[in-house]
Amino acid sequence: FLSVMSHGLRTPLNVVMGYSQMVKDGILGQINPEQESALEKVIVRSKDLLSMISEILQVTSIEAGKVKAEMQEIYLAELLDELRSTYEIPLDKKLTFNWDYPSEPRAMRTDGGKLKHILQNLINNAIKFTDEGHVTVSARYSRETKIAEFKVADTGTGIQEDLLPLIFEMFRQLDSSQTRNHGGAGVGLYIVKKYLDILGGKIQVESQVGRGSVFTVTIPC
DSSP, rough: HHHHHOOOOOOHHHHHHHHHHHHHTTTTSOOOOOHHHHHHHHHHHHHHHHHHHHHHHHHHHHHHOOOOOOOEEEEHHHHHHHHHHTSOOOOSSSSEEEEEESSOOEEEEEHHHHHHHHHHHHHHHHHHHHHHHEEEEEEEEETTTTEEEEEEEEEEEEOOOGGGGGTTTTTTTSSHHHHHHHHOOHHHHHHHHHHHHHHTTTEEEETTTEEEEEEEEEEOO
């Protein structure tokens, strides 16, 4: 049901986004600044919805057992450089990014696509719950142990200790007004955990309410 529903929603949503962009760009005639601003909000929210639909499709694939690891040699710096470039667009928040990873090429063998998706979900989560302050992304790889470690830390709202065991459950929305205000399908961290299971990795969380959270991912490569 989720798969059929998600596929069915994507087509009309893409049409909404396409025509909104055409009107915003003035292809169908000139518009005033207020109209342009309103259309920009339509496009941004449509992208949010498209992202949620895509996540639900990923969940259906995971639940159906169709997701497998596709191991390949990747370079840590290249992956982080590519990831970093996607977050260079200014945000409508008093938020700064800190990136800390080795610049020299370090080859390791893992599923680069799933690793990137894991980190994107953690970074997006950090952005969602941090209105001001900073998000820090760091990465290290040990040739001796052949283990890669990634940390995503934020100065956001934090998570209550008794709720930490629940955050990786599917469709879980933590029972707080803060979480509900930020919305989402509640599958981002579920996908992170399932992808890490496929890659043989682990994730740990440290958090304090009002002071932020630190997600630490370790993956054997």
